[in-house]
Amino acid sequence: MIRITNMMQNNTLIRNLNRQQVSFDETQNQLATGLKIRRPSDDPSVATNQMFFRSRINELNQFEENITDGYQRLKHVDGVLDNMGEIFQRVRVLAVQAANGIYQGDKGFELEVAIGKEIDQHLRAIVDLANSRDATGQPVFGGYVIERPPFEPIESKIKGLEGLELKNQFIGVQYRGDIGEQVREIEKGEYVPVSIPGNKVFWGTNMSLTSKVDNSDYTATSDQKFKIDGVEIQVSVGDTIDDVIDKINNSPLEVKANKLAQDNISLTSTAPHQIWVEDMGDGTVLKDIGLIDPTGSEPPNNYSKSATVTGLSVFDVLIQFRNDLLQKDQERIGGRDLGDLDLALENILRYRSDVGAKMNRLEQHEQRVSQDKSYMTELLAKNEGIDFPETIMNLKWLETIHQYALNVGSKVIKPTLMDFLR
Numbered sequence: 001m002i003r004i005t006n007m008m009q010n011n012t013l014i015r016n017l018n019r020q021q022v023s024f025d026e027t028q029n030q031l032a033t034g035l036k037i038r039r040p041s042d043d044p045s046v047a048t049n050q051m052f053f054r055s056r057i058n059e060l061n062q063f064e065e066n067i068t069d070g071y072q073r074l075k076h077v078d079g080v081l082d083n084m085g086e087i088f089q090r091v092r093v094l095a096v097q098a099a100n101g102i103y104q105g106d107k108g109f110e111l112e113v114a115i116g117k118e119i120d121q122h123l124r125a126i127v128d129l130a131n132s133r134d135a136t137g138q139p140v141f142g143g144y145v146i147e148r149p150p151f152e153p154i155e156s157k158i159k160g161l162e163g164l165e166l167k168n169q170f171i172g173v174q175y176r177g178d179i180g181e182q183v184r185e186i187e188k189g190e191y192v193p194v195s196i197p198g199n200k201v202f203w204g205t206n207m208s209l210t211s212k213v214d215n216s217d218y219t220a221t222s223d224q225k226f227k228i229d230g231v232e233i234q235v236s237v238g239d240t241i242d243d244v245i246d247k248i249n250n251s252p253l254e255v256k257a258n259k260l261a262q263d264n265i266s267l268t269s270t271a272p273h274q275i276w277v278e279d280m281g282d283g284t285v286l287k288d289i290g291l292i293d294p295t296g297s298e299p300p301n302n303y304s305k306s307a308t309v310t311g312l313s314v315f316d317v318l319i320q321f322r323n324d325l326l327q328k329d330q331e332r333i334g335g336r337d338l339g340d341l342d343l344a345l346e347n348i349l350r351y352r353s354d355v356g357a358k359m360n361r362l363e364q365h366e367q368r369v370s371q372d373k374s375y376m377t378e379l380l381a382k383n384e385g386i387d388f389p390e391t392i393m394n395l396k397w398l399e400t401i402h403q404y405a406l407n408v409g410s411k412v413i414k415p416t417l418m419d420f421l422r
Contacts, residue, residue, distance in 0.1 A: 053380035060373040063186055067369065070184035070194040071362045073134055074355050077196060080129050080140065081352040084314070087122050088345040091318065094118065095341055098325055099334030119322040123170050126314060127153050130173075130202050141198035142177030150177035150198045151315075158323070173315035175199050175300055179230050179276050186365050192358055199274035199300060201351045204344035207275050207311025208268040209303060213290030215241040216263035224283035228255055228267070229276045235285050241265060244285065265289050272347045274300050274313070314344045 094115050131149040132140050142150030154172040177198050183191040220239040225232055231251050235244060241259060248257040254271040267275055276299050279286050286292045292302045303309055312320065321337040 050380065053376050056376050057373060057380065059188070060369050060376065063369050064366065064373070066184040067186050067362050067366045070186070070192055071359060071366075073140070073182075073184075073194040074359050074362070076132070076134055077140060077194075078352060078355045078359065080132055081201070081348055081355065083129055084126060084348050085345065085352065087125060088314075088341060088348065091119060091122055091321065092338070092341050092345065095321060095333055095338050099330055099338060116322055116325050119318060119325065120169065123315060123318045123322070124153075126202075126318065127151055127170070127173060130198060139177070140195060141201065143195070143197045144180035144182070145177040148176060150175060151202070152176055153315075158326070170315070170319060172319070173313065175202070175274065175313075178299075186362065186369075192362065194358070196351055196355070199276060200272075201348070202314050203272045203274050204312045204314045204317040204347060205340055206269045206272055206343075207309070208266060209275055209277070209291055210260070210266040210308040210310075211264045211290030211304065212306045212308070213288075214263050215259075215265060215289050218244075218289060220244075220285065224285050225280040226283055226285045227276070227278050227280060229253055229273075232280070235283075241289065244289070265291065267291070269311070271350075272311075272343065274311070276300055278302065312340060312344075314348075317341060317344045 098115065130141055130151045134140055138146045139148075139150050142148075152174045153170045154174065155168050156171045157167050158169045158171065175198050179197045179199060181193040181197060182195040183193050185191050218241045220235045220237055220243075222237050224235045226235070227233065228248065228251070231253055233247050233251055235247070239247075241263065245257040245259055245265065248255065248267070254273065255267050255269050255275055258266050258268070260266055267277070269275055277286055277292055278299050279292065287294045287304075290304050291307060292299075293304050296302075317337075317340045320340065321333065324332045324337055
């Protein structure tokens with residue numbers, strides 16, 4: 001038989017009481033904090049789920065901020081395009097009136113001067129819109145270039161009606177940004193562009209870039225790369241001009257290449273924008289075939305001086321109309337100028353439609369992110385939070401068990417000789 005001593009009974013009682021006290025303490029902490037566990041070691045599986053849910057909620061919070069920022073930026077772009085559309089609508093009305101000879105007559109000279117001045121003010125307003133900045137002070141239409149305004153007007157004197165000299169007139173506007181598109185991440189690996197490069201939205205007509213170099217004997221001497229509108233094109237050693245043209249036409253570009261009668265190459269945009277061309281690294285393909293300047297200047301001002309460049313920006317369209325108006329050239333105003341104004345307006349509306357579609361996408365995705373965040377928050381609450389009624393019931397049960405244990409212990413532990421000597 002096993003001998004049970006008073007000391008053994010005392011130790012057993014104390015051990016049981018301590019075990020109950022630990023459970024009692026844990027339940028009290030759960031009620032005080034509202035959490036199931038205090039340390040990952042308390043329940044590793046619960047802790048792992050908590051970390052996942054919290055990480056996901058943090059991600060969704062960041063995506064919400066990105067969506068809000070992107071939406072506001074697109075809203076700003078939409079407002080600029082709306083203002084541009086109104087200006088071009090007004091300019092078109094003036095062009096129709098000028099083409100129909102409404103301003104002819106005794107006061108025709110004064111009226112044509114007045115409309116010329118109005119066109120000049122509209123041109124300046126478009127330049128201001130093109131150089132607009134967002135809430136952070138960064139240019140909206142400069143791509144990745146933020147240290148300077150994306151459009152720089154060129155001023156000079158021009159001759160007006162009857163030899164009248166007009167000073168400080170815009171004769172051109174140069175783009176100084178790049179083709180980068182700022183994006184916002186709205187989900188893991190899912191990005192939405194929230195800006196439009198100025199070489200696209202502020203371009204009025206299709207552009208063509210035609211080399212004057214005879215490329216009938218052209219052969220690539222090494223493996224090289226070049227870019228058109230940011231799309232990389234690989235040229236292999238031995239490729240001819242026909243191979244280069246095929247690779248350009250098979251690339252995802254809004255540009256088509258053709259070989260003309262003298263084996264010179266011509267690039268033509270299929271949608272209005274300023275074509276962006278550059279050799280990469282030590283490559284010389286575009287220099288060799290006569291499209292860009294061998295001196296190595298940066299795009300978009302790197303076209304070869306011998307190449308023929310056609311196409312008008314929205315600024316050029318307005319400048320052309322103003323000049324034809326000052327020359328009283330009704331035929332050009334009613335034909336070429338009206339056509340170019342319509343193309344420029346169509347391009348503005350095209351990009352405004354694109355911006356509107358992106359805004360709708362962000363609105364819909366914001367709802368989805370909000371729903372995901374609510375769902376994750378609910379899962380986190382269920383995973384780490386306690387059931388208060390159940391926990392209170394457990395606490396009361398532990399209190400009762402503790403009282404019973406004390407009562408039983410007081411009866412089981414027998415008095416000792418020292419208790420009788422007191």
